[in-house]
Amino acid sequence: MTSIQSIKAIQVLDSRGLPTVSCNIALDSGANAMAMVPSGASTGTKEALELRDGDSLYMGKGVEKAVDNINNIICPVLIGLDPRNQKLIDQKLIELDGTDDKSNLGANALLAVSLAVSHAAAKDKNIPLHSHFSDIYRDITGDVTSPNLPMPMLNILNGGEHADNNIDIQEFMIIPKGASTFKEAMRWSSEIYWNLKSILKDNNLSTSVGDEGGFAPNLQSNEEAIQLILQSIEVSNLEPGKDVFLALDCAASEFFDGTNYNLLGEGRSLDSDSFASYLESLVDKYPIISIEDGMDEHDYDGWKTLTNKIGSKCQLVGDDLFVTNKKIFKEGIDNGLANSILIKFNQIGSITETIETIHLANLNNYKSIISHRSGETEDTTIADLAVGLGAGQIKTGAPCRSDRVAKYNRLLWIEEEFSSLSLFNE
Numbered sequence: 001m002t003s004i005q006s007i008k009a010i011q012v013l014d015s016r017g018l019p020t021v022s023c024n025i026a027l028d029s030g031a032n033a034m035a036m037v038p039s040g041a042s043t044g045t046k047e048a049l050e051l052r053d054g055d056s057l058y059m060g061k062g063v064e065k066a067v068d069n070i071n072n073i074i075c076p077v078l079i080g081l082d083p084r085n086q087k088l089i090d091q092k093l094i095e096l097d098g099t100d101d102k103s104n105l106g107a108n109a110l111l112a113v114s115l116a117v118s119h120a121a122a123k124d125k126n127i128p129l130h131s132h133f134s135d136i137y138r139d140i141t142g143d144v145t146s147p148n149l150p151m152p153m154l155n156i157l158n159g160g161e162h163a164d165n166n167i168d169i170q171e172f173m174i175i176p177k178g179a180s181t182f183k184e185a186m187r188w189s190s191e192i193y194w195n196l197k198s199i200l201k202d203n204n205l206s207t208s209v210g211d212e213g214g215f216a217p218n219l220q221s222n223e224e225a226i227q228l229i230l231q232s233i234e235v236s237n238l239e240p241g242k243d244v245f246l247a248l249d250c251a252a253s254e255f256f257d258g259t260n261y262n263l264l265g266e267g268r269s270l271d272s273d274s275f276a277s278y279l280e281s282l283v284d285k286y287p288i289i290s291i292e293d294g295m296d297e298h299d300y301d302g303w304k305t306l307t308n309k310i311g312s313k314c315q316l317v318g319d320d321l322f323v324t325n326k327k328i329f330k331e332g333i334d335n336g337l338a339n340s341i342l343i344k345f346n347q348i349g350s351i352t353e354t355i356e357t358i359h360l361a362n363l364n365n366y367k368s369i370i371s372h373r374s375g376e377t378e379d380t381t382i383a384d385l386a387v388g389l390g391a392g393q394i395k396t397g398a399p400c401r402s403d404r405v406a407k408y409n410r411l412l413w414i415e416e417e418f419s420s421l422s423l424f425n426e
């Protein structure tokens with residue numbers, strides 16, 4: 001049996017220039033691997049706790065405590081364990097922390113170790129990480145996966161918490177559904193992105209970008225953003241609604257005040273029913289096939305209304321609503337909220353729990369979308385997770401900025417090397 005020989009964590013920087021946790025694990029077989037954790041900005045209130053130092057360094061955003069927790073508390077307990085047994089390792093991590101929200105050692109500490117273990121084990125088995133994730137899914141759930149290349153959802157226009165512009169909806173995404181390969185999906189997306197840039201320039205609008213690499217101009221309305229994107233698709237000689245579809249992440253919790261949804265950029269304030277009707281009107285008017293966090297994470301009645309209104313014709317994705325948490329997700333399923341779940345492993349803090357949540361989605365016919373965070377690194381684990389679990393969809397930002405394209409580039413290589421995998425398109 002191979003065993004963990006050493007674990008070492010340090011503080012590194014993420015795509016926003018803020019500290020995050022990086023962890024390296026060495027095995028007695030000689031294999032070693034490193035991973036880094038991402039970090040959100042428009043976070044759900046029920047996410048596992050990201051431990052920050054809160055002192056005078058890095059505006060309080062340092063993660064030295066989380067790093068120390070790995071080096072001094074987690075490391076001694078995991079030395080000698082079998083890295084192939086992800087479930088056991090994650091169980092140890094969860095027990096060591098001992099809280100529901102990982103607030104003792106920090107979800108960022110736990111996840112860094114959980115990720116690095118999976119990478120080290122894949123190297124030790126001499127198989128690609130995505131194949132190892134298929135194995136872990138089987139070990140944990142007893143079910144098998146159907147690996148594929150995920151359909152990308154590319155956020156090419158940023159608003160909300162991810163940009164300094166006046167757009168209230170956080171993400172305007174393209175889904176190149178008509179593409180027959182991942183490679184083609186990326187070419188189309190890059191061309192649309194560049195054509196959008198030209199259109200913005202021609203209209204004297206800003207071409208600076210937001211946290212996820214999408215453009216962040218000031219516009220009159222959310223609909224103007226949609227129309228500019230539709231133009232950029234057409235200029236790329238592609239047909240909206242046939243080759244390329246649209247998706248939104250409203251991140252609605254960011255502009256809900258407990259009663260109303262405040263679209264400050266448009267100077268409008270809508271109650272829950274009216275906001276659901278507004279989203280329905282967008283879906284009826286434009287080729288929008290997916291809406292994430294259309295309602296506030298606590299507005300369950302609003303979620304029910306929205307799901308009843310458009311759940312049969314539109315993917316409705318719970319991000320802040322479900323926070324990748326099996327228990328919270330189960331309640332949502334039982335109450336008929338949404339029909340899909342966004343998967344962010346740092347919302348819950350371990351690979352095992354992430355996989356359990358995806359399994360629950362599979363059992364209940366909810367779609368899973370594997371997702372980056374707005375604060376990212378060059379770590380590409382989510383690309384392999386999407387492939388190995390056959391999730392079918394990934395959202396990891398614009399086709400621009402290395403923290404975003406690192407994931408897409410990893411998928412391009414997987415497609416090249418594994419010709420049996422095809423682009424998911426359902």
Ligand code: PGA
Pocket residue numbers: 039040041042043044249251319371372373374375
């Ligand atoms: P976050 O944004 O990483 O800032 O939470 C991404 C999202 O809301 O999907």
Ligand code: ZN
Pocket residue numbers: 249251292293319320342
């Ligand atoms: Zn979201």
